[in-house]
Amino acid sequence: MVTETTQQSTTDSLDSVVIRFAGDSGDGIQLVGNKFAESTALFGDDLSTFPDYPAEIRAPIGTTYGVSAYQINFGPSEILTAGDEPDVLVALNPAALKVNQEQLREGGTLLIDTGAFTEKNIKKAGYENHPLSDKALDSVNLIELDITKLTMDAVSEVGLSKKEGLRCKNVWTLGLILWMFGRSRKSVADWIETKFAKKPEIVEANLRALNAGHAYGETTELGAGLKQYTLDKSEPETGLYRTITGSEAAAWGLYAGAELSNLELFLGSYPITPASNILHQLATMTDYGIVNFQAEDEIAAICSAIGAAYAGNLGVTTSSGPGVALKTEAIGLAVSAELPLVIVNVQRGGPSTGLPTKAEQSDLHQAVFGRNGDTPLPVVSASTPADCFDVAIEASRLATKYMTPVIMLMDGTLGNSSEPWKIPDFDSYEPFPVTHRKEPEGYHPFLRDPETLARNWAVPGTPGLEHRIGGLEKDYDSGNISYDAANHQRMTDARHDKVNGIRKDIPKQDVCLGAEKGKLAVVGWGSTYGAIHKGVEQLRQKGLDVSHIHLRHIWPLPENLEDLLKGYDKVIVPELNAGQLTTLLRAQYLLPVEGVNKVTGQPFKVSEIVEAAHQALEN
Amino acid sequence: MNMISPPEELNAKDFASDQEVRWCPGCGDYAILKTMQKTLPEIGARPENTVFVSGIGCSSRFPYYMSTYGFHTIHGRAPAIASGVKLSNPELDVWIITGDGDGLSIGGNHMLHVLRRNVNVQVLLFNNEIYGLTKGQYSPTSKPGLRTPSSPLGSIDSPISPCAFALGANARFVARAIDIAHKPLSSVLKRAHAHKGASFVEIFQNCVVFNDQTFSDFTDKKTGADNQIHVEHGTPLTWGKDNQYGLLIKPGTLELQKVTIGEDGVTESDILVHDETNRTMATMLAAMEGPDFPVALGVLFCDPGTPYEEAVRAVPKAPGKNVKQLLASGKTWTVD
Numbered sequence: 043m044v045t046e047t048t049q050q051s052t053t054d055s056l057d058s059v060v061i062r063f064a065g066d067s068g069d070g071i072q073l074v075g076n077k078f079a080e081s082t083a084l085f086g087d088d089l090s091t092f093p094d095y096p097a098e099i100r101a102p103i104g105t106t107y108g109v110s111a112y113q114i115n116f117g118p119s120e121i122l123t124a125g126d127e128p129d130v131l132v133a134l135n136p137a138a139l140k141v142n143q144e145q146l147r148e149g150g151t152l153l154i155d156t157g158a159f160t161e162k163n164i165k166k167a168g169y170e171n172h173p174l175s176d177k178a179l180d181s182v183n184l185i186e187l188d189i190t191k192l193t194m195d196a197v198s199e200v201g202l203s204k205k206e207g208l209r210c211k212n213v214w215t216l217g218l219i220l221w222m223f224g225r226s227r228k229s230v231a232d233w234i235e236t237k238f239a240k241k242p243e244i245v246e247a248n249l250r251a252l253n254a255g256h257a258y259g260e261t262t263e264l265g266a267g268l269k270q271y272t273l274d275k276s277e278p279e280t281g282l283y284r285t286i287t288g289s290e291a292a293a294w295g296l297y298a299g300a301e302l303s304n305l306e307l308f309l310g311s312y313p314i315t316p317a318s319n320i321l322h323q324l325a326t327m328t329d330y331g332i333v334n335f336q337a338e339d340e341i342a343a344i345c346s347a348i349g350a351a352y353a354g355n356l357g358v359t360t361s362s363g364p365g366v367a368l369k370t371e372a373i374g375l376a377v378s379a380e381l382p383l384v385i386v387n388v389q390r391g392g393p394s395t396g397l398p399t400k401a402e403q404s405d406l407h408q409a410v411f412g413r414n415g416d417t418p419l420p421v422v423s424a425s426t427p428a429d430c431f432d433v434a435i436e437a438s439r440l441a442t443k444y445m446t447p448v449i450m451l452m453d454g455t456l457g458n459s460s461e462p463w464k465i466p467d468f469d470s471y472e473p474f475p476v477t478h479r480k481e482p483e484g485y486h487p488f489l490r491d492p493e494t495l496a497r498n499w500a501v502p503g504t505p506g507l508e509h510r511i512g513g514l515e516k517d518y519d520s521g522n523i524s525y526d527a528a529n530h531q532r533m534t535d536a537r538h539d540k541v542n543g544i545r546k547d548i549p550k551q552d553v554c555l556g557a558e559k560g561k562l563a564v565v566g567w568g569s570t571y572g573a574i575h576k577g578v579e580q581l582r583q584k585g586l587d588v589s590h591i592h593l594r595h596i597w598p599l600p601e602n603l604e605d606l607l608k609g610y611d612k613v614i615v616p617e618l619n620a621g622q623l624t625t626l627l628r629a630q631y632l633l634p635v636e637g638v639n640k641v642t643g644q645p646f647k648v649s650e651i652v653e654a655a656h657q658a659l660e661n
Numbered sequence: 662m663n664m665i666s667p668p669e670e671l672n673a674k675d676f677a678s679d680q681e682v683r684w685c686p687g688c689g690d691y692a693i694l695k696t697m698q699k700t701l702p703e704i705g706a707r708p709e710n711t712v713f714v715s716g717i718g719c720s721s722r723f724p725y726y727m728s729t730y731g732f733h734t735i736h737g738r739a740p741a742i743a744s745g746v747k748l749s750n751p752e753l754d755v756w757i758i759t760g761d762g763d764g765l766s767i768g769g770n771h772m773l774h775v776l777r778r779n780v781n782v783q784v785l786l787f788n789n790e791i792y793g794l795t796k797g798q799y800s801p802t803s804k805p806g807l808r809t810p811s812s813p814l815g816s817i818d819s820p821i822s823p824c825a826f827a828l829g830a831n832a833r834f835v836a837r838a839i840d841i842a843h844k845p846l847s848s849v850l851k852r853a854h855a856h857k858g859a860s861f862v863e864i865f866q867n868c869v870v871f872n873d874q875t876f877s878d879f880t881d882k883k884t885g886a887d888n889q890i891h892v893e894h895g896t897p898l899t900w901g902k903d904n905q906y907g908l909l910i911k912p913g914t915l916e917l918q919k920v921t922i923g924e925d926g927v928t929e930s931d932i933l934v935h936d937e938t939n940r941t942m943a944t945m946l947a948a949m950e951g952p953d954f955p956v957a958l959g960v961l962f963c964d965p966g967t968p969y970e971e972a973v974r975a976v977p978k979a980p981g982k983n984v985k986q987l988l989a990s991g992k993t994w995t996v997d
């Protein structure tokens with residue numbers, strides 16, 4: 043947790059810090075954030091990030107809706123969220139200040155670029171008076187620097203145009219922030235040199251800006267409010283580390299799922315925010331033996347993956363809510379034809395086009411129920427960026443073992459956020475190799491494994507196993523088309539029993555923090571993990587009887603979940619939706635669980651969880 | 662070591678499944694099915710390597726009647742599913758069976774893309790100018806004015822020409838045939854199969870129940886000859902019972918003209934020679950219709966290019982690339 047900083051000392055010692063970089067979407071804010079995250083990860087900190095950017099690619103310059111922000115929480119302690127309130131806010135223009143000022147912690151540090159606080163920009167941001175005359179700023183440690191001019195001075199000798207020179211503003215700022223927290227410039231400098239290798243003058247200008255920003259911190263007379271912060275050196279577990287975003291982890295997990303199942307990975311996808319990053323990641327990996335197909339639309343994307351599954355591969359499609367809606371009919375086909383498939387939904391705000399760049403968890407019902415007919419399928423969900431790796435593997439395992447499509451839920455926050463990840467020992471992952479049926483004797487396409495109820499998987503190219511499948515109902519005993527009434531009942535039951543049977547094959551639900559029974563359980567799923575966990579930790583430190591339960595398996599629910607939940611006097615379910623898991627748990631267990639719901643496009647704050655828990659305990 | 666014995670000779674029966682065929686008696690689909698079952702052994706196809714993928718509609722029941730691999734999918738999506746099959750296993754011989762509603766209405770988008778990408782599959786579009794399975798509504802190829810349950814006053818839609826669509830989508834093989842004309846249909850199927858890349862074949866298919874005789878002007882055994890032309894690469898574009906008609910480019914225009922050989926000083930040497938690699942000519946041939954022009958049959962266009970699946974798979978898996986290597990790649994650091 044953030045310890046109070048004092049303004050008297052010139053260095054502060056903390057165990058975690060939240061910085062929020064904000065500026066115009068053309069200012070390169072995401073880049074600064076990412077590069078800072080990389081440097082601090084290399085330093086050995088734990089961290090969590092939250093990129094918060096507008097849906098417009100280039101909104102008009104200087105407007106509030108064109109503000110892009112990147113929040114990072116880092117430090118030697120265990121970091122689980124991107125932080126409730128920034129300790130340091132960097133505002134590169136008035137609009138960025140306007141949008142983000144409220145979030146700054148009282149007594150926090152505000153760094154602004156006075157060079158961008160021109161009358162015109164102030165007006166554009168919608169201020170009536172000069173923002174720095176605001177009384178509210180009295181309680182913050184305000185650092186006013188003309189970053190625009192300082193950057194131009196630093197790069198003047200390189201001979202760039204004014205426009206190009208100004209582009210280095212973000213890197214100058216990064217240099218200063220790196221100094222503030224004693225982080226190395228090396229990884230940034232390396233990156234600049236590779237990225238702009240073909241444009242030596244750009245390399246030169248950016249390096250000068252980076253060093254100038256750093257030097258400014260070092261040499262400037264104190265009193266400008268600038269100070270250096272010292273964070274305790276963290277002592278993470280030994281091992282090999284890297285930073286990873288949820289999108290990367292999901293892409294790698296899908297590839298790992300293919301390797302563990304001994305199948306080729308086929309991705310059929312169509313660009314959509316915020317899921318495209320998984321497509322981009324896998325597109326760079328064709329030399330890993332991945333077949334990548336950017337289809338003409340969402341429907342073709344999933345259909346191509348179904349075709350790949352029919353041909354014997356691990357078919358995968360990645361999308362977000364509106365795209366998954368388009369795939370619905372095809373998902374039904376995969377359920378009916380009983381073909382393995384992984385459908386990744388990186389959820390965003392809905393309904394319809396909704397809030398493309400903001401996170402929400404409002405597709406849970408779509409995932410569990412959203413199809414025509416009685417069409418059950420397993421649903422799994424990832425809770426942290428790194429967890430996407432393991433959950434993608436689990437989705438692949440269930441899909442291939444049970445011959446079923448599986449929906450994996452992520453959200454925009456998970457997809458875009460990064461965290462340091464101790465690289466797992468891949469040898470410790472249990473392989474689940476698929477054997478395609480080769481034996482013609484006694485074969486029919488819907489012959490089921492007596493235990494898993496999965497049908498046998500024979501693929502085109504195999505002599506003697508030629509067969510026809512489709513979306514029409516099939517005869518239980520031959521796989522041929524059947525309109526028989528009793529047979530339809532039997533097949534519907536078989537599809538249900540197969541998916542329900544997965545309960546026996548998934549881990550019992552654990553309590554990730556707190557006692558296995560007691561006064562209050564806070565049940566969550568997905569990217570709310572960090573906020574809930576920190577919240578429950580705080581409550582427990584105060585001696586309150588609260589536990590945190592976080593679901594990975596949304597459908598079927600773990601076998602012991604009902605009994606587990608019945609062991610608490612109260613159960614609350616925080617979700618970034620109008621109460622979807624709440625409804626599901628009530629329907630399944632007839633338990634009066636209560637929702638804690640928020641749909642602002644922003645993640646939960648730890649304080650919101652704490653407050654909700656207090657309320658539940660008091661009532 | 663296993664001895665690889667030469668595969669035994671197959672015949673039409675080896676390609677017929679044990680399922681009872683359930684089209685209406687007299688439906689043109691029967692003839693197409695028969696021709697397919699006879700043609701496959703002739704081109705050396707193997708049931709285990711052959712996949713029929715279909716969408717929804719009368720024609721899309723086709724895979725159930727073949728003893729090959731088959732996938733009866735969802736409405737309009739067969740080209741997308743077939744693309745996944747072919748990209749996953751380029752060794753397979755993939756046929757798409759679709760209709761005018763399935764392939765050009767609900768699935769028009771996928772049809773466009775499978776053709777322009779040039780995925781090495783054969784697309785057979787059974788055109789009967791009607792929705793059969795849903796009981797006779799007008800389709801995107803129905804003639805204007807067609808009265809159906811959903812167009813009681815006559816269809817007001819302007820129809821699409823499947824071959825013109827395919828040519829516009831940059832298909833590299835476009836051909837036409839008639840359901841019951843076994844020989845020409847068989848030879849078109851063979852050409853389509855031999856073509857590396859997406860092959861598009863429009864088959865005029867008579868729906869005896871909902872749109873009977875809609876093609877009889879040019880398919881009728883007695884009178885059709887004067888109204889259909891079988892185009893063949895390198896031969897003059899002539900037709901008629903006595904081969905008395907021919908096509909030429911009307912001087913000073915970019916239009917075709919129907920002429921009678923021997924009249925107005927026209928001799929056979931004046932007649933335009935079919936060049937199947939010429940897309941403009943193919944487009945003009947595809948657009949011909951009665952009563953002024955014959956309907957063009959045979960291979961209208963064939964100009965092979967790189968099949969899509971070859972391009973997709975151009976980068977082979979590099980040795981040593983696997984999950985372990987991936988996890989340790991890029992920027993990492995060690996805590997000790």
Ligand code: SF4
Binds near residue numbers: 684
């Ligand atoms: S409705 Fe028409 S197309 Fe369909 S099976 Fe009957 S005759 Fe054939």
